[in-house]
Amino acid sequence: MTQNPPNPKQHLAFILIAASTVIAIAGTDLVLPAVPSLPQALGGSIERSQIVLAAYVFGTSVGLVSFGELGARYDRRLLLTVSLGLFAAASLVAAFAPDIESLIAIRFAQGAFGSAPAVFAPGLIRSLYGDAKAVGALGRLGSIESLTPALAPIAGAYLLAVGGWQVSFLLLAALSVAIATALQMSGALLLPRESQIETGTGNGGYGKLLKNPVFLRYALSQAFSLGSLLIFVFGAPAVMTGPLGLDLSAFIVLQVSGISMFILGATLSGRLSTAFGAERLISGGTLLLLTGFIALLLYAVLGGRSLPVIVACSLIVNLGFGLRGPPGFHQAVVASRGDDARGAALVVLGILGTAGIGTAAAAPFISIGLVPITAVATAVALAGCLSLAVLPARFDETIMPLDR
Structure with missing residues (x-):
């Protein structure tokens, strides 16, 4: 398969895809430093506060299956934008949770909404670059994603020190809105709608x-x-x-x-x-x-x-x-x-x-x-x-x- 050299649109599309996946990963790692302080702020025990992390993982699992099914039926670009918008809304609501039980429920929804990038990113990258270059692009994406667990907790600790546990959620909301807006404005021009590599029907x-x-x-x-x-x-x-x-x-x-x-x-x-x-x-x-x-x-x-x-x-x-x-x-x-x-x-x-x-x-x-x-x-x-x-x-x- 002959591949054209990368163009500016490919680079911009890759940045949008990478930003979407990073924000979902940061949903855990940016919040992590704030977890020990949650019992004092919202009540409950330190053991209960750990469920805040587990709820996000459980929600992500449900979201993966759901978006996988939706992605086989509807435009992936639209679903990606909608998911980021819902993730932003859940992050904003989480910042104003009145108690630990409410935060746990909201975190489940946040994880479900934030799972779409993990579902759509590999297929979008494959469509964008073709098979010959997709492995290299996925390698770059993995490298970027791997930095999030290393750097996000450091940023989360700083945000906790300067503004309290709510700031991490507010930042997640703001960044998600920014990425969703960029996708809404340019995603249709940059991201492929369906797979450009016909490999099968995708039915079943x-x-x-x-x-x-x-x-x-x-x-x-x-x-x-x-x-x-x-x-x-x-x-x-x-x-x-x-x-x-x-x-x-x-x-x-x-x-x-x-x-x-x-x-x-x-x-x-x-x-x-x-x-x-x-x-x-x-x-x-x-x-x-x-x-x-x-x-x-x-x-x-x-x-x-x-x-x-x-x-x-x-x-x-x-x-x-x-x-x-x-x-x-x-x-x-x-x-x-x-x-x-x-x-x-x-x-x-x-x-x-x-x-x-x-x-x-x-x-x-x-x-x-x-x-x-x-x-x-x-x-x-x-x-x-x-x-x-x-x-x-x-x-x-x-x-x-x-x-x-």
């Missing part, structure tokens, strides 16, 4: 996708790979500040170094996919991720506690996912055979479900140390490798144009 709903072994190969391996990384990241702060006797700065070092390595891998993924083929890159990156977790698990079992060693293993894990993440997601979207919205929704839902179940499984043993979260993460990463080994990869070349 979620059931058809769940019966497609090729789609399941890429969807499950993506969900297990990223899910394993998130399980480790979610449990690392408690382990490092608890059993390992380190302070929070150790987790910051772990997170910043890991994100940097992920960005490196994601940046290289487009070129390496073109040079070696998407299949080789997905398989190699998945094995590299699993290798990093196995090394960390062995070190933990032997009683290791050194931060440099933990960071070194984390670098291997993050590089592995950085290399396999963009082509893996792209192949899942391609394998959906024209049903991009539902396909992307199922992949993201799988990631959230894997991370949530794995985190819950490790939580009762978190006080033991590094072994439980690393063991669960390793098992999940192994499941990602097994998905690639068991499920089929080959199908019509018109469906999979990358590996030529």
Whole structure:
């Protein structure tokens, strides 16, 4: 497939898509520093305030399925604009919540409304750039998204200090309105309405996708790979500040170094996919991720506690996912055979479900140390490798144009 060089419209469209996904991610990370202060401001316990975070995740899960279905029937550009407008409204209402129970309910709605960018972004990028360049574009998008969990909590802490817990919600509302306005004014000119790559009818709903072994190969391996990384990241702060006797700065070092390595891998993924083929890159990156977790698990079992060693293993894990993440997601979207919205929704839902179940499984043993979260993460990463080994990869070349 011959691709035209990028033009200013493509760059502007990419910025709008990236901004939409970032604002949804910031719905958790920007608010995170304010959570401990919520009981004092709105009543309830610190345990109850944690439900404010969980409600957003549950709402996102519902929104993913809903927007995946809507995206197969209606204009994705309109749905994206409407979702951001509703997300802005929910964020504004959240800033004036009278009590913790009301905030929890509003956060559920906020998460549901904010899930549309995750559903539509992969398909829009594929339509915008074509298959030959979509992996590189998804790598750039992933790099931008990965900065949000690192930078948003810092901004949230500053906003909490200068204006209280409500300011983060007000900022989310303002930014969402700005992005929605930009989409309303120029989205029809910049963003493709439907997929410009005819790969199938897109009919049959979620059931058809769940019966497609090729789609399941890429969807499950993506969900297990990223899910394993998130399980480790979610449990690392408690382990490092608890059993390992380190302070929070150790987790910051772990997170910043890991994100940097992920960005490196994601940046290289487009070129390496073109040079070696998407299949080789997905398989190699998945094995590299699993290798990093196995090394960390062995070190933990032997009683290791050194931060440099933990960071070194984390670098291997993050590089592995950085290399396999963009082509893996792209192949899942391609394998959906024209049903991009539902396909992307199922992949993201799988990631959230894997991370949530794995985190819950490790939580009762978190006080033991590094072994439980690393063991669960390793098992999940192994499941990602097994998905690639068991499920089929080959199908019509018109469906999979990358590996030529």
